[in-house]
Amino acid sequence: MKEKIQIIIKGIFAENPTFVLILGMCPTLATTSSAINGLSMGLATAFVLMLSNLTISLVAKLIPDKVRIPSYIVIIAAFVTVVDLLMAGYLPDIHATLGIFIPLIVVNCIVLARAESFASKNGAVDSIFDGLGIGLGFTLALTCLGFVRELLGDYSVFGHKLTSGDGMILFILAPGAFFALAYLMILFNIVKRKFVKK
Amino acid sequence: MAKESSFKNMTLTLLTITFVSSAVLAGVYELTKDSIEAVRIQKINRGISDVLPPFDNNPSDDVYKKYVDGDTVYVYPATKDGNSAGAAVQTFTNNGYGGKFVLLVGFLADGTINSINVISHSETPGLGDKINPKKSGFSLQFQGKNPETYKLAVRKEGGDVEAITASTISSKAFCDAVARAYRVYREDVMKQEARDGDTGATSNKETDNQ
Numbered sequence: 001m002k003e004k005i006q007i008i009i010k011g012i013f014a015e016n017p018t019f020v021l022i023l024g025m026c027p028t029l030a031t032t033s034s035a036i037n038g039l040s041m042g043l044a045t046a047f048v049l050m051l052s053n054l055t056i057s058l059v060a061k062l063i064p065d066k067v068r069i070p071s072y073i074v075i076i077a078a079f080v081t082v083v084d085l086l087m088a089g090y091l092p093d094i095h096a097t098l099g100i101f102i103p104l105i106v107v108n109c110i111v112l113a114r115a116e117s118f119a120s121k122n123g124a125v126d127s128i129f130d131g132l133g134i135g136l137g138f139t140l141a142l143t144c145l146g147f148v149r150e151l152l153g154d155y156s157v158f159g160h161k162l163t164s165g166d167g168m169i170l171f172i173l174a175p176g177a178f179f180a181l182a183y184l185m186i187l188f189n190i191v192k193r194k195f196v197k198k
Numbered sequence: 199m200a201k202e203s204s205f206k207n208m209t210l211t212l213l214t215i216t217f218v219s220s221a222v223l224a225g226v227y228e229l230t231k232d233s234i235e236a237v238r239i240q241k242i243n244r245g246i247s248d249v250l251p252p253f254d255n256n257p258s259d260d261v262y263k264k265y266v267d268g269d270t271v272y273v274y275p276a277t278k279d280g281n282s283a284g285a286a287v288q289t290f291t292n293n294g295y296g297g298k299f300v301l302l303v304g305f306l307a308d309g310t311i312n313s314i315n316v317i318s319h320s321e322t323p324g325l326g327d328k329i330n331p332k333k334s335g336f337s338l339q340f341q342g343k344n345p346e347t348y349k350l351a352v353r354k355e356g357g358d359v360e361a362i363t364a365s366t367i368s369s370k371a372f373c374d375a376v377a378r379a380y381r382v383y384r385e386d387v388m389k390q391e392a393r394d395g396d397t398g399a400t401s402n403k404e405t406d407n408q
Contacts, residue, residue, distance in 0.1 A: 062211070064202065064208050065203050067203065067211055074212075074219050075215065075219065077219075081226075082222065085227060085230045088237065089229075089233040089237065090230070092237040154323075154324060169323070169325065172323040172324055173322065173323070
């Protein structure tokens with residue numbers, strides 16, 4: 001069990017997909033205009049990541065080497081579409097907020113990267129935990145980024161306005177995403193280095 | 199690691215995977231089709247009741263589509279006790295700062311704007327997104343105005359609409375969308391109802407005679 005928890009923590013911290021692996025920058029920058037959006041996108045990705053990691057770890061041995069990438073992509077795309085359809089049908093309220101982000105998960109390179117570098121070489125249980133860890137790491141990063149951008153850009157926290165006024169709109173727009181990401185990455189690495197020294 | 203690749207097993211694997219995936223998707227699609235459709239109709243109905251006074255019919259049953267300016271405008275007529283209670287018109291504009299945006303405009307039977315809701319848009323957050331009644335009072339100034347006398351253009355262009363500060367493009371596009379909705383409503387619904395009203399009056403007389 002300790003090993004499994006190790007896998008999760010590795011995904012959140014040592015191999016954080018956003019701050020360390022620097023993967024999946026497109027959804028990271030595009031969907032973090034508020035903390036809620038970041039959180040939602042992170043959780044949706046984590047869910048797909050767990051399912052796709054599980055499936056791919058089960059079928060990886062049956063897939064010939066040269067066609068593994070197209071096979072993984074088809075499996076991932078199928079899962080994303082299933083999640084999208086189920087949410088649209090049975091959880092319409094969540095789908096209304098998350099809807100536009102769901103199809104984006106197919107092209108999120110984190111999912112394919114974990115399929116290729118972890119799930120295809122490890123067992124089913126480890127792969128689920130890897131999906132969970134990486135997914136939580138991604139969620140954490142996106143929520144932080146959304147939190148900072150929303151706070152500076154709109155003076156609000158999780159949709160609640162702190163003071164009146166427009167805030168620094170730049171932070172909600174695209175350039176703000178780059179600024180916020182850069183500074184959060186510096187912060188994350190300073191903290192990480194301290195922990196590693198201990 | 200994985201098996202050695204040969205033409206035969208690669209083709210077979212890809213065929214199997216795509217076949218299984220499409221089978222699963224077809225199954226899930228069939229399973230969720232009805233409830234997705236129900237959700238869609240419910241969403242439209244909720245949107246319609248947000249912009250219209252109370253009605254007792256099902257407006258999406260009588261939806262009327264009109265193709266104008268390169269896209270479709272939807273008219274959802276509402277009735278209360280058999281009388282027209284106005285209509286919700288789903289309209290659009292292509293002139294937004296972020297391209298197209300879609301509005302739902304509620305008209306009373308005489309053409310007065312009851313309320314306006316934003317269905318979808320990609321205007322700039324913090325600037326153009328103030329077209330949304332949740333973000334600013336911009337769209338509220340249209341309430342209770344009749345476009346017959348209320349000029350749907352921003353003040354700068356001689357109209358009656360107070361534009362959003364620093365978002366003249368979004369404000370102008372909003373007026374464009376509302377004006378399009380009114381054009382369709384006036385041409386196709388109010389005139390039609392006027393004609394129906396005439397025949398209605400005659401048939402009433404006939405009943406009286408009987």
